[in-house]
Amino acid sequence: MTDSAAAALREAPHVDRPRVLSGMQPTDALHLGNYLGALRQWVERQDERDALFCVVDLHALTVPEAVDPATLRHRSRAVAALYFACGLDPERNVVFLQSHVPEHAECSWILTCTTPLGWLYRMTQFKAKSEGRDSVGAGLLTYPVLQAADILLYDADEVPVGEDQVQHVELTRDIAMRFNHLFGDTFVLPRAVVPAAGARIMGLDDPTEKMSKSIMVERPGHGIGLLDPPDVLKKTIMSAVTDSQREFRFEHASPGVRNLLTILASLVGESHETISERFGGRGYGDLKKAVLEAVSETVTPIRERFEALMDDPVELDRILERGAAAARERASATLQRVKAAVGVGG
Ligand code: AMP
Ligand code: TRP
Numbered sequence: 398m399t400d401s402a403a404a405a406l407r408e409a410p411h412v413d414r415p416r417v418l419s420g421m422q423p424t425d426a427l428h429l430g431n432y433l434g435a436l437r438q439w440v441e442r443q444d445e446r447d448a449l450f451c452v453v454d455l456h457a458l459t460v461p462e463a464v465d466p467a468t469l470r471h472r473s474r475a476v477a478a479l480y481f482a483c484g485l486d487p488e489r490n491v492v493f494l495q496s497h498v499p500e501h502a503e504c505s506w507i508l509t510c511t512t513p514l515g516w517l518y519r520m521t522q523f524k525a526k527s528e529g530r531d532s533v534g535a536g537l538l539t540y541p542v543l544q545a546a547d548i549l550l551y552d553a554d555e556v557p558v559g560e561d562q563v564q565h566v567e568l569t570r571d572i573a574m575r576f577n578h579l580f581g582d583t584f585v586l587p588r589a590v591v592p593a594a595g596a597r598i599m600g601l602d603d604p605t606e607k608m609s610k611s612i613m614v615e616r617p618g619h620g621i622g623l624l625d626p627p628d629v630l631k632k633t634i635m636s637a638v639t640d641s642q643r644e645f646r647f648e649h650a651s652p653g654v655r656n657l658l659t660i661l662a663s664l665v666g667e668s669h670e671t672i673s674e675r676f677g678g679r680g681y682g683d684l685k686k687a688v689l690e691a692v693s694e695t696v697t698p699i700r701e702r703f704e705a706l707m708d709d710p711v712e713l714d715r716i717l718e719r720g721a722a723a724a725r726e727r728a729s730a731t732l733q734r735v736k737a738a739v740g741v742g743g
Contacts, residue, residue: 417448418553423472429621430608433595434559440484449491452476459536482703493720500728504546545569550728552585560596563589580738595663601637604652634689645676664691
């Protein structure tokens with residue numbers, strides 16, 4: 398094979414049906430940022446992709462003091478149920494819990510040994526999460542190596558994520574390139590796929606901060622939970638921070654108003670310009686009502702499907718067991734390749 402043919406194979410080996418892997422942490426109930434940044438694109442492309450989605454419960458252990466065992470077990474299943482409630486079809490996708498596939502942790506160790514420490518210290522998420530803490534677990538630093546294993550074990554071409562994860566996917570690519578360089582072609586090089594709109598939804602109470610699960614726990618008006626009941630949605634959205642102008646002007650829109658505009662535009666599938674024209678010169682109350690309506694239309698059916706799925710835990714576990722078996726089949730084949738390349742396990 399020529400060098401360029403080998404490079405083409407590494408870049409995009411699944412030409413007809415790109416291979417996809419993504420995942421979310423089971424830290425808490427998911428929010429609208431998770432939906433618009435990641436989940437929605439998973440669902441929209443499920444017919445054209447060979448896709449695997451995991452709930453990354455091992456990643457949740459990086460802040461062990463935050464979660465007790467029974468809660469973690471429950472949340473992991475709840476996040477899987479939310480994937481399905483948002484429209485992921487277990488027949489067309491492989492959906493599983495990360496800890497059910499031990500190959501992730503094993504591959505992660507091998508990659509930890511080939512990843513320079515400096516690459517990990519550079520990650521903005523590590524800097525943010527470790528800042529101001531006296532002591533953090535080593536897992537917080539090596540977290541992106543486990544993420545790399547999640548992705549590389551499935552030869553994923555595409556990793557659909559919100560903007561905050563792009564750095565981790567680029568690191569995964571670097572880890573794969575370094576491994577391939579050291580031990581010969583082993584891994585496919587993945588790339589992050591970020592939605593055109595909604596890749597970074599900001600907090601409603603403070604639009605300078607990204608909407609995040611951990612802040613939602615402390616500040617109720619911060620985020621829009623996918624499972625929030627109607628009265629909570631109303632309260633959060635109607636009290637969103639805007640600015641001291643009384644009416645909407647796109648050119649001078651403050652970060653809070655732009656965030657509402659982005660949410661509305663991506664939920665109804667219209668451009669910022671179209672929405673701006675519609676609301677130009679009108680009061681912020683009108684804009685917020687439109688956001689509330691669009692959000693309610695999206696999350697009400699999700700909440701109802703979620704409740705039905707959680708009512709049948711036996712069926713949910715059955716689906717996740719099937720997903721884990723399908724994932725293991727693929728992961729173990731890749732791990733064998735990796736172990737053979739480095740000279741262990743033979
Ligand atoms: P996490 O909540 O960190 O487990 O993230 C799960 C997925 O949601 C990842 O693909 C993130 O990039 C995405 N995501 C998280 N927060 C946001 C946000 N505020 N806006 C857009 N996407 C987000
Ligand atoms: N680090 C990701 C987040 O916090 C979660 C994650 C773990 C992930 N493994 C992954 C995302 C693999 C995409 C692919 O959101």
